[in-house]
Amino acid sequence: MxxxxxxxxxxxxxxxxxxxxxxxxxxxxxxxxxxxxxxxxxxxxxxxxxxxxxxxxxxxxxxxxxxxxxxxxxxxxxxxxxxxxxxxxxxxxxxxxxxxxxxxxxxxxxxxxxxxxxxxxxxxxxxxxxxxxxxxxxxxxxxxxxxxxxxxxxxxxxxxxxxxxxxxxxxxxxxxxxxxxxxxxxxxxxxQALRHREAGVVRAAFWPTLRNPELLRLNYGIAVLHAILMAVFIAVPLALQERAGLPPEEHWWVYLAALLVSFFAMVPFIIYAERQRQMKRVVLGAIMLLALVQPLFWLSVDSLGWLVTAVVLFFIGFNLLEATLPSLLSKLAPAGSKGTAMGVYSTCQFAGAALGGVLGGAVFGAFGLTGVFVCCALLALSWWVIGVTMGEPPYVTSYRLPLPLALVRDEALPRRILAVPGVAEAVVVAEEAAAYLKVDTQVLDREALDRVIDPA
Missing domain, CATH: 1.20.1250.20 (MFS general substrate transporter like domains)
Incomplete structure (x- = not known):
């Protein structure tokens, strides 16, 4: 270890x-x-x-x-x-x-x-x-x-x-x-350049990653999150300037206040999600916050104070999801496929940003600020409906363990590793002389794992 x-x-x-x-x-x-x-x-x-x-x-x-x-x-x-x-x-x-x-x-x-x-x-x-x-x-x-x-x-x-x-x-x-x-x-x-499955895309893991229903939910979610971000940044700066009367050069203090408050507000939820193993509840709550803050944007466009409040709430939800979704991906990605899963996840994130900019601009041109906020609320609600169907993720951590060359070809090694208390998944990659594990750190028997990897 x-x-x-x-x-x-x-x-x-x-x-x-x-x-x-x-x-x-x-x-x-x-x-x-x-x-x-x-x-x-x-x-x-x-x-x-x-x-x-x-x-x-x-x-x-x-x-x-x-x-x-x-x-x-x-x-x-x-x-x-x-x-x-x-x-x-x-x-x-x-x-x-x-x-x-x-x-x-x-x-x-x-x-x-x-x-x-x-x-x-x-x-x-x-x-x-x-x-x-x-x-x-x-x-x-x-x-x-x-x-x-x-x-x-x-x-x-x-x-x-x-x-x-x-x-x-x-x-x-x-x-x-x-x-x-x-x-x-x-x-x-x-x-030398290492072939590392936790950091890079592996062709053999690509299609299984795309077919994994839990990862598909997550990929849809990150696409929606960044689509909403881009659309909101079409509407909110204009609302601050044209409806609340705040000159564009003074918008910085709104974002500074929102980011500072959101950072301190989200920390307890992140701790709760990880320590109490309530990741699903926290993620669904943050998604619902993104949905509910959209009507507040609409209702507060003529009031600078309420509009700033809505921006703060938006960033609490956004930053909480931005921090927890990568952790969720790490838990859901199969052993040895984390890099591939992250590559697909990031691709969906940027595709969502592109879609959100176009969608937000088109909706604003046709329906104004109200249309953008309604569109963002519907996107968030669609994500929440899909997210409700996910199971509580396994609370596991990914490890990559170098293996002695003498063990690389041992066909019984994955079975012996899986027999160690706390090991949920194990994949041995002979060409890398390494094993990729998913382990529950709260119950992992480290000494037993060390004995399996290094019998001497």
Missing amino acids: PRADSMTTAERRAASSLAAVFAFRMLGLFMVLPVLATYGQGLAGATPLLIGMAIGAYGLTQAFLQIPFGMLSDRIGRKPVIVGGLVLFALGGLLASQAETIYGVIAGRVLQGAGAIAAAVMALVADLTREQHRTKAMAMIGMSIGTSFAVAMVAGPVIAGLGGLTAVFQVTAGLAVLGLVLVLWVVPSPQ
């Missing part, structure tokens, strides 16, 4: 620098959300539908290219794929910054999304860290994503207030260049 030693200097450098690369890229993507609906109206040819397309356009190319780029990194190396992706992202930001029409911004956002490096970054983390520290390194990246979202919600309106959309996109390009500097001169180069 994982040892309790500390991360090496190289591991800490790899984890922190890759977390920063991820954060810079996501910061560039997120900064546009709170400002494009308001400032985009000044672009030539802008319509609600096209503004919605600009908001969600990055998700389309991201969804198509994320898994292929991850597989490409297995062939040509992680760093070339990451460098290429960051160059595309920077070029997309520069293209959008020079655009005078909404079509130019859409093209820039599409190009930004083509820099789909998430899978390659995760695979590089696996290459550069040992088994016992990989979860810690992945957690650092997860925290960097959450932090970048919070910073973007505040920075976007501030930067746009100073220099408009041009400045926002110029900053996103600059962040991509900073990421390039880190990848080329700070991130260590791996000695």
